[in-house]
Each structure stands twice: as C-alpha cells, then as structure tokens.
Amino acid sequence: MSYSMTGYGQSALEYGGHKITFEVKSVNNRYCEVVLRLPREWTGYEDRLRRMVQAHIRRGRVDVIINRELTDGAADTxxxxxxxxxxxxxxxxxxxxxxxxxxxxxxxxxxxMPGVMEPKEETAVADSSGELADLLEQGLQLGLEALLEMRGREGSYLAADLTHRLDRLEELHAGISRYAPLVVEEQREKLRQRLNLLNDGSFPWDEHKFGMEMAIFADRCNIDEELTRLHSHFGQCRALLLGSEPAGRKLDFLIQEMNRETNTIGSKCSHLAVVNLTLDMKAELEKIREQAANLE
Known part of the structure; x- marks a missing residue:
C-alpha cells in the first residue's frame, strides 16, 4: 500500500486531573525527521516516543505536539x-x-516565561510506577493510527493517479513502437528519391554503398533497447505502487531513468511523429515526478 507523506492525527486522554492532547502531523521531507514538543518535565520520555514514531513512519517530517490542561474541577497542580x-x-x-x-x-x-509555573513535587514524581509513560505511548499510538489512516487514504489517491499516468505512458510507448520500424523505410525512400533527382548520368549507381549507408543509419536510430528498458521501468513502477514498502525514493530514481531513455529516443530518432510522442511522454513524466514526490 502506498502512503502519502502528508497527514494529520489527534487524540486525547485524561491523567491526574489533566486532559492530555496529542497532535501528530506530517509533511514532505527527504528523510524521516521527528520533532517533539511536550511539557518540559516530560522531556525524559522523548526518546521512547520518537522511536514509536520512527517505527511507523519511514519518510517525512513528523511534528508531535503534546499538551496538557486542567480538567474542570481539578485542583491546580x-x-x-x-x-x-x-x-x-x-x-x-x-x-x-x-x-x-x-x-x-x-x-x-x-x-x-519558562519555569515561572512549576509542577508540584507530588506531580513530578507521580510516574514512579510508569503509568504516565504508558499513557503517553497509548495517546501517541492513537494519534499515529489516525495519521496513518489519513496518509494511507491520500496515498491510495496518489497511487491511482500515478497508475492512470503509467497507462498513458504505455500508450505513448506503444505509439513509438509502431513508428520505430517505419523510420528506416521512410529514410530509405527519401534518400533514394534524392539520389534519383541528383543523378544526371554522370556517376554510376552503387546499390552496395547505398545499402551500407542505410545500415549505418538504421543502427544509429535504433531505439529497441530504450523501448525495452522503458517497458521494464513501467512494470517496476506498478510493482512499487502495489507493494508494502515505501516507494517514493525508488520511484524518483525510476522517473529519472525513464526521462533519460526518453531523451535518448528523441535524440536518436528524428521522425516527426516519434519526436512528438517523446515530448508528450516527457510532459507526462514531469507530472508523475510531481505526484511521486508526495509519496513516502
């Protein structure tokens, strides 16, 4: 399943006369970056809470905000x-x-100002049994589940859009494949017509040299390898979108490779229809790149 890097989740629990709220939000980032904001006296729990987030999130900047406020009727602590x-x-x-x-x-x-209002001593040592630590993990887990649900829902939309664009790329690929064999034939006919126009009888026609020229041209404009690699990349992209592992970075690499193959096809083959199809393919690849940048 594909996950988006953007999402939001929240939860709330009560403990010691307080309502503890958890907000978890994530945005795009090249790596996994976790930023926690919680009451100063709870900073000792940062490491275990950060590890919880990293166990669920592979990529993106995740902000975790934990606040507490007195519940109605609770004594000031x-x-x-x-x-x-x-x-x-x-x-x-x-x-x-x-x-x-x-x-x-x-x-x-x-x-x-920091430290002006300090918790009472009994509040500071109230977690000797580990009850508060368990509660913080529970609240964060609920917030993470809501975040992952939103990221998964957004990721499914992105995957559907990318799949549709891959279908379009395969259509363009099929069009190029149809025109590729015609390139040499059309060039052969054009060259033969030009030679016939230039031949005023002052030089002999050499069919062997003509054949050699056409063989060199055919080798220079052959795009079979590029088309094969593109077809392979399409399949790899689809497998990544259907897989359970984060696909964003691998998709980015494959998009770069597909761009490279498309540029090679355009430079090798000067056929007008093929050039137009490669331009359409490059435009579609750019749209895919923008969408894939949002995937985990």
Missing amino acids: HVLDRRRVSSYLDAAEVLVREYGFKGELSLRDILA
Whole structure:
C-alpha cells in the first residue's frame, strides 16, 4: 500500500486531573525527521516516543505536539517559582539600565516565561510506577493510527493517479513502437528519391554503398533497447505502487531513468511523429515526478 507523506492525527486522554492532547502531523521531507514538543518535565520520555514514531513512519517530517490542561474541577497542580520571577525581573532591569531597552513586562509576559509555573513535587514524581509513560505511548499510538489512516487514504489517491499516468505512458510507448520500424523505410525512400533527382548520368549507381549507408543509419536510430528498458521501468513502477514498502525514493530514481531513455529516443530518432510522442511522454513524466514526490 502506498502512503502519502502528508497527514494529520489527534487524540486525547485524561491523567491526574489533566486532559492530555496529542497532535501528530506530517509533511514532505527527504528523510524521516521527528520533532517533539511536550511539557518540559516530560522531556525524559522523548526518546521512547520518537522511536514509536520512527517505527511507523519511514519518510517525512513528523511534528508531535503534546499538551496538557486542567480538567474542570481539578485542583491546580502548579506553584509559582518566586525566585525565577525575581531573576527575570532583575534581568529586565539590567537590560533597561545598561542597554537602554524600553518597555515594561506585563503579567501575561511573566506567566509565559519558562519555569515561572512549576509542577508540584507530588506531580513530578507521580510516574514512579510508569503509568504516565504508558499513557503517553497509548495517546501517541492513537494519534499515529489516525495519521496513518489519513496518509494511507491520500496515498491510495496518489497511487491511482500515478497508475492512470503509467497507462498513458504505455500508450505513448506503444505509439513509438509502431513508428520505430517505419523510420528506416521512410529514410530509405527519401534518400533514394534524392539520389534519383541528383543523378544526371554522370556517376554510376552503387546499390552496395547505398545499402551500407542505410545500415549505418538504421543502427544509429535504433531505439529497441530504450523501448525495452522503458517497458521494464513501467512494470517496476506498478510493482512499487502495489507493494508494502515505501516507494517514493525508488520511484524518483525510476522517473529519472525513464526521462533519460526518453531523451535518448528523441535524440536518436528524428521522425516527426516519434519526436512528438517523446515530448508528450516527457510532459507526462514531469507530472508523475510531481505526484511521486508526495509519496513516502
């Protein structure tokens, strides 16, 4: 199954008089990057939570935001750190006196500063049994499941679109395959007509040399190998879209290879119909590249 790199999931649980909310969102990224934002006193759980995310996500930037708020009727579990407030105020006074800064700190500013409101001691040690750690993992797991569901749904749409565009590429490939054998025949006829027009009887007609020239031309414009490799790449792309492994990077590589083969066909074969078909193929490959960039 193909997964998109973009998605969103959320969940919420209650613990110790708090409502703990989990937001998990992901966007495109070349690698797997996990960014966690959670209350300062819970930073000790970062590693295990990050490993949980990495076990489910192979590619993309994933932001995990964990917040907590008191439930209705719950007793306040924070106390004011007076010493920290005093240090902030002293620092502000130094900035005004020695550096010339202007302005005043409001109550809102003070309360928003890190460490001003500290959890009570009993709250900080309430996880001695590991109950909070298990709850954080449970909440994150629920958020990840919602995220993966959205990524899977979006990935199925992308896979369907890419499959449709691969069908179009195969149609163009079939058209080129039909015209390829005609290139040498048309060139033979054109060259013979030109020679007949130029032949005023002053030079003999050499069928052997003519045949050699046509053999060289046929070898130079032969695109059988490129068409075979393109057909193989189409099959590999379809297999990746149907497989269970992340397909984004491999698809990107195959698209580059298909572009290379298409450019080679266009440079080898000067037949107008073939050139037009290769241009259509390059345009379709660009659309595929843009869509594949969203896959995990």
